[in-house]
Amino acid sequence: xxxxxxxxxxxxxxxxxxxxxxxxxxxxxxxxxxxxxxxxxxxxxxxxxxxxxxxxxxxxxxxxxxxxxxxxxxxxxxxxxxxxxxxxxxxxxxxxxxxxxxxxxxxxxxxxxxxxxxxxxxxxxxxxxxxxxxxxxxxxxxxxxxxxxxxxxxxxxxxxxxxxxxxxxxxxxxxxxxxxxxxxxxxxxxxxxxxxxxxxxxxxxxxxxxxxxxxxxxxxxxxxxxxxxxxxxxxxxxxxxxxxxxxxxxxxxxxxxxxxxxxxxxxxxxxxxxxxxxxxxxxxxxxxxxxxxxxxxxxxxxxxxxxxxxxxxxxxxxxxxxxxxxxxxxxxxxxxxxxxxxxxxxxxxxxxxxxxxxxxxxxxxxxxxxxxxxxxxxxxxxxxxxxxxxxxxxxxxxxxxxxxxxxxxxxxxxxxxxxxxxxxxxxxxxxxxxxxxxxxxxxxxxxxxxxxxxxxxx
Numbered sequence: 001x002x003x004x005x006x007x008x009x010x011x012x013x014x015x016x017x018x019x020x021x022x023x024x025x026x027x028x029x030x031x032x033x034x035x036x037x038x039x040x041x042x043x044x045x046x047x048x049x050x051x052x053x054x055x056x057x058x059x060x061x062x063x064x065x066x067x068x069x070x071x072x073x074x075x076x077x078x079x080x081x082x083x084x085x086x087x088x089x090x091x092x093x094x095x096x097x098x099x100x101x102x103x104x105x106x107x108x109x110x111x112x113x114x115x116x117x118x119x120x121x122x123x124x125x126x127x128x129x130x131x132x133x134x135x136x137x138x139x140x141x142x143x144x145x146x147x148x149x150x151x152x153x154x155x156x157x158x159x160x161x162x163x164x165x166x167x168x169x170x171x172x173x174x175x176x177x178x179x180x181x182x183x184x185x186x187x188x189x190x191x192x193x194x195x196x197x198x199x200x201x202x203x204x205x206x207x208x209x210x211x212x213x214x215x216x217x218x219x220x221x222x223x224x225x226x227x228x229x230x231x232x233x234x235x236x237x238x239x240x241x242x243x244x245x246x247x248x249x250x251x252x253x254x255x256x257x258x259x260x261x262x263x264x265x266x267x268x269x270x271x272x273x274x275x276x277x278x279x280x281x282x283x284x285x286x287x288x289x290x291x292x293x294x295x296x297x298x299x300x301x302x303x304x305x306x307x308x309x310x311x312x313x314x315x316x317x318x319x320x321x322x323x324x325x326x327x328x329x330x331x332x333x334x335x336x337x338x339x340x341x342x343x344x345x346x347x348x349x350x351x352x353x354x355x356x357x358x359x360x361x362x363x364x365x366x367x368x369x370x371x372x373x374x375x376x377x378x379x380x381x382x383x384x385x386x387x388x389x390x391x392x393x394x395x396x397x398x399x400x401x402x403x404x405x406x407x408x409x410x411x412x413x414x415x416x417x418x419x420x421x422x423x424x425x426x427x428x429x430x431x432x433x434x435x436x437x438x439x440x441x442x443x444x445x446x447x448x449x450x451x452x453x454x455x456x457x458x
Contacts, residue, residue: 036113039120039131044069044088047129056113056136058106074103076110090117091127100137112137159267160242163249166261168193168208180242180268182227199239200225211246211262220245222269241273242266278434285438288312292445302453303350306446307338310348310420313442317435318406318422319345320399324358324366325410325418325450332367333357334418337450342399358397365396369407369419375436378405389426398423406431408443412451420446 030037036053040046049064057074067073069087071080083101090097096118102110115134122128154161160177162170170188178185181196194201200223207221226239247263292312299305310321324334336358340348360367365376378396380389380403393402404424410417420443424431431439 035133035135037131037133038064039129040069040087041129042091042127044084048131053134056105056111056134057103063106070103076102076104087115087117087130087132090130091119093119159265162188162264162266164193164208164262164264166212166259168205170196171261177266180227180240180266196228198226198228204244207244207246208262208264211248212259215248217246222273223266239270240268241270243269281434284316288315289441289445296445296449302449303338306449306453307348307350309442309445309449310338310340313438314340314345314348314422317438319425319428320402320423321348322398322421322423323348323410323418323446323450324421326370326416327355327357332370334360334366334370337418360397361395365405365407366419366421369409370416373409373411373416375409375440376407377431377436378407379403379430401425404428404430406435406439408436408439410443410447410450412444412447415451417447417450417454 030048030050033050033052036056037048037050038046038053039048046064046067046069049059049061051061053064054060059074064074069075069080069084071077071084075083079101086097086099086101096116098114098116100112100114102112105111113134114137115132117130117132119127120129120131154172154174157174157176160180161172161174162177163172165171169190169192171190173181173185173188175185178188181188183196188196193205197204203223204225207217207223211217220243222241222243224239224241244264244266247265249260249263251260289312292309295308295312296305299308306323310323314321320340321338322336322340323338325337327333327335334357335355336351336353338348338350340346358366365378369376380392384392384403389403390400393400396402396405398405398421402423403426406422408420408422410420420439422431422435422439
């Protein structure tokens with residue numbers, strides 16, 4: 001029997017009359033344990049020795065069972081007395097005793113172990129022996145480090161940590177991740193990701209599914225997502241960029257990997273990415289202005305130079321551009337002189353309107369821009385339906401696919417010449433302050449060309 005011997009001592013530690021096969025069952029149970037286990041009777045004689053103890057020290061159960069203590073075989077002579085005293089002292093001590101000491105392996109090596117020992121009581125309540133469980137200290141330290149790392153990640157990490165189960169539902173969430181989702185940790189657990197995220201949830205679920213099927217990806221990914229509000233907003237709130245890493249988790253106890261889920265770690269890098277995008281956008285727009293300046297320098301007609309300038313400005317900025325010049329001051333009247341096609345985006349070209357003013361309704365952004373001598377932004381509204389957006393654009397004399405507008409005043413040599421209007425469709429975002437600054441730069445160049453065209457007009 002590999003884990004124990006049948007003797008009077010063994011009977012004291014177990015049932016007085018074990019059922020047939022009971023000793024073999026006990027041996028099998030002990031041998032199946034991941035911890036090294038051994039036991040001593042009241043005289044300090046080894047009565048049990050499982051296979052994990054054999055693996056660590058090299059001594060087989062046949063060689064270990066029946067020996068008195070560790071002296072002379074599993075511990076150095078100089079340490080034998082102290083080791084035996086600490087082990088047997090567990091018989092009279094309450095609870096478990098934990099000790100660390102060096103044992104000797106069969107091949108003469110030394111291994112530092114951490115041993116937990118506790119007394120075994122007979123039916124009368126008197127101590128009848130000691131059982132011990134031990135492991136190599138470095139293995140215990142590795143385990144403690146793993147536990148400490150897990151606790152640190154889920155308590156004080158400066159990035160979000162989410163354990164997603166095989167059904168793609170959060171099973172464990174740390175405080176940082178819960179704050180990123182805008183709810184408490186308990187409110188995240190077990191919910192579909194679509195309940196927590198609006199935009200970007202499909203990309204995230206695709207990434208998690210890929211990791212479950214194929215394993216950990218070689219590099220982090222950046223996902224743009226929008227977090228739903230506590231009220232369950234349909235589209236989610238502001239878009240955020242989360243730099244995400246994924247780890248496939250598998251059970252270490254199974255012979256073949258059994259997927260437990262995916263460890264998802266993420267950090268919000270929105271501000272950094274937005275700064276990079278803004279810097280790239282500024283470089284592109286500066287390059288466009290430079291290219292436009294070179295192209296307009298070859299134009300003999302100042303009006304053509306103005307439209308060429310707009311063609312360069314439209315790239316990556318807007319879908320349409322309209323140029324209206326003032327034809328009166330009280331009230332402000334504006335005459336269309338150049339525009340892009342009303343349908344699909346195209347080049348900005350001069351238009352013939354015979355000097356007839358555009359019938360802008362009261363409160364229109366274009367006349368307001370002239371009156372204020374400053375840029376004006378307008379939007380159809382995020383809640384507007386497609387029909388409402390088309391009606392909004394139609395009443396303002398703009399192409400029906402317009403949802404965002406930006407008007408910049410045309411001024412040259414201290415005089416207001418008119419207004420330049422940029423329009424965007426539903427596929428683009430709203431105009432912001434940076435867009436207004438760029439539009440004003442373009443407007444000043446266009447105004448210079450149109451002012452020159454007026455001075456040359458006989």
